[in-house]
């Protein structure tokens with residue numbers, strides 16, 4: 001059986017990163033059953049031979065028209081597939097698709113006709129937005145980080161930048177490695193257009209990681225490992241907060257001056 005990743009080491013390296021991250025998501029308990037989604041824009045690693053490959057599915061409607069995605073290719077986690085299985089075998093639990101010239105349909109090209117995640121329209125809408133903005137970000141991740149989701153069950157932490165400030169103040173690296181903080185989106189139906197629109201609005205307000213109330217996070221970055229890292233440092237900060245509370249006290253947190261110093265010394269955006 002042919003494998004599209006054969007003799008394409010750069011493309012394979014990106015898919016290997018997806019598999020590695022999928023394993024982390026499962027190990028951390030953030031990816032129960034088929035929970036979570038990953039899509040990456042792989043267009044820059046597509047060669048002429050790939051462009052000449054026949055489709056292995058009928059054209060399928062995206063459900064919207066996304067003009068920036070003309071000629072783009074994506075690796076997408078498969079619908080109903082598990083992260084823990086994807087970690088072992090990414091090409092049986094996800095597929096490579098290309099967007100058709102009408103920008104409203106896609107077809108599966110490799111390796112198996114695994115239907116992409118039901119969240120595909122929202123993920124592709126985010127990729128379309130990122131390209132329109134000239135962003136270098138090529139990866140999007142949705143997962144269910146336990147402690148961050150727990151925070152959103154309190155209205156206090158859903159207020160704009162309340163959680164960001166608390167998380168940044170737990171340990172200096174949080175602000176350094178998730179320098180745009182955590183955008184908050186109130187509860188909306190999973191997979192809905194409204195949720196996708198609200199997510200793009202939050203990214204546009206200059207957040208790389210967006211929290212969906214009582215559900216999970218949606219993160220974007222240059223590659224999937226970096227997107228995962230941002231969620232990981234934020235969730236670590238939430239764990240430190242919870243550990244302090246479990247010891248019976250409210251953690252002090254770093255001061256505003258200490259956090260401003262980080263911004264000044266490391267040239268952070270906020």
Ligand SMILES: [Zn+2]
Nearest residue numbers: 035036215216
């Ligand atoms: Zn989810």
